[in-house]
Amino acid sequence: MTRPSAFFMCCVANACAALLLLTTWSTKAAEQLETPRLYRLEPQHSNIAFALELAGRSRLTLHFRRVDALLEQPAGGVSALRLAANIDAQSLDTTALFAARVAKSPRFLNADRYPVIRFISTRFVRTGADSAILSGNLTIRTTTRPITLVVLFEPNAHDMLAHGDALSFSADGHFSRSVFGLTSWPATVGDDVHLVVHARFVPLTRSR
Structure with a gap:
């Protein structure tokens, strides 16, 4: 042999x-x-804003300077993400100082009485390699309504999650302000509110 x-x-x-x-x-x-992972929003590299149309086709953008958000990646990877966010209504800012005071007043957000705007995700659906639809419940003052956001991740989001790296994405959606009881100034402020998000999340936990 x-x-x-x-x-x-x-x-x-x-x-x-x-x-x-x-x-x-x-x-x-x-x-x-x-392995489940938990991520926290990095405020200095993130931005949450409401954009409204004013009479004369000008736009008013309300920026929220203080937001606390957690993103959870349960077992299963990026396709099972969950998100919860608390937006400090008192941190609202805009280039028009008078508009900021009015937006926080009882006639609009009533930030003194209802200081937190909340979003809790209910469903996350991948639509492409770096895109998804995020559905959830938005609470403004005492009203909670569903909202859908279109999400665009930075390229290679799946690899970032797999290695426990920071994760960045943009998201945007629309809602009716009157549905949330924000009915003041109907003749000068449009009913549609454009929610715009630019978020960067950093890991709180890593797998061993």
């Missing part, structure tokens, strides 16, 4: 080593995707 050559045995040994390395890497990658 012919004995295997040294070259053949070397090839077999290298193939076995490569297979073992690949199996180990695949197991670690799977464990990373199966």
